[in-house]
Amino acid sequence: xxxxxxxxxxxxxxxxxxxxxxxxxxxxxxxxxxxxxxxxxxxxxxxxxxxxxxxxxxxxxxxxxxxxxxxxxxxxxxxxxxxxxxxxxxxxxxxxxxxxxxxxxxxxxxxxxxxxxxxxxxxxxxxxxxxxxxxxxxxxxxxxxxxxxxxxxxxxxxxxxxxxxxxxxxxxxxxxxxxxxxxxxxxxxxxxxxxxxxxxxxxxxxxxxxxxxxxxxxxxxxxxxxxxxxxxxxxxxxxxxxxxxxxxxxxxxxxxxxxxxxxxxxx
Ligand code: HEM
Numbered sequence: 001x002x003x004x005x006x007x008x009x010x011x012x013x014x015x016x017x018x019x020x021x022x023x024x025x026x027x028x029x030x031x032x033x034x035x036x037x038x039x040x041x042x043x044x045x046x047x048x049x050x051x052x053x054x055x056x057x058x059x060x061x062x063x064x065x066x067x068x069x070x071x072x073x074x075x076x077x078x079x080x081x082x083x084x085x086x087x088x089x090x091x092x093x094x095x096x097x098x099x100x101x102x103x104x105x106x107x108x109x110x111x112x113x114x115x116x117x118x119x120x121x122x123x124x125x126x127x128x129x130x131x132x133x134x135x136x137x138x139x140x141x142x143x144x145x146x147x148x149x150x151x152x153x154x155x156x157x158x159x160x161x162x163x164x165x166x167x168x169x170x171x172x173x174x175x176x177x178x179x180x181x182x183x184x185x186x187x188x189x190x191x192x193x194x195x196x197x198x199x200x201x202x203x204x205x206x207x208x209x210x211x212x213x214x215x216x217x218x219x220x221x222x223x224x225x226x227x228x229x230x231x232x233x234x235x236x237x238x239x240x241x242x243x244x245x246x247x248x249x250x251x252x253x254x255x256x257x258x259x260x261x262x263x264x265x266x267x
Pocket of ligand 1: 044048194198202
């Protein structure tokens, strides 16, 4: 692993032991670039894949080699920034829904998949069934799987493709109306599970880091609040959906999120 040797346990990298296994998390830009641009390093360590596979199956996060490449080639275009604008209304509705729900309602916290890495006993479905916390985790994943299967069934049942588009979303790419599929249906289900889990767990943890950092640095909290008032106004106005241009103008908030993301990798 090309980790910056000088970084040791801190600085721009992090190393720790998961049992007998040395884990090196790279954060130095040179190391990150090396990992990202060198296809030889695409082979994943079984530590990550065995922790995630019982929950998400065979998706981008757990596949290796040629199967990973096939999936990645299909899925990459569905993450084009042009598609993001179509989701703003859904993000807005989700945000309002979340802020109105009591904290006790939340499924988050029941299933941080990355904790399976440092608590290997959580990878065993039989052991999970023995505790109420474990059963909550299994219930959460069963619910996600049901939602994913319903989405696939709905898309397969469609009879028409709809208006021609230059870019298609993930499910539109993997399943065509009439049930024509780009991958075996179990792999489509696993990819949708992978996306849901990788997106929600990471975002939830990032948000808690950002809130903790804002509590520690009230001057940044004030700066973020001022920026939000400048862009969205006050009163009922601030509850409307944001446009892409407005989101792009939130420079203070963007910096806070980026710093929190970095803290997530190297606290
Ligand atoms: C703060 C937010 C996020 C952080 C810190 C984060 C971090 C990471 C890291 C470190 C990896 C590499 C894991 C590995 O290769 O073993 C990864 C991969 C991945 N992430 Fe994220 N992620 C975030 C948000 C998201 C979101 C929102 C999505 C989906 C919408 C997502 C989907 C994925 C997928 C599919 C992979 C596997 C990619 C591949 O190997 O082809 N992530 N993420």
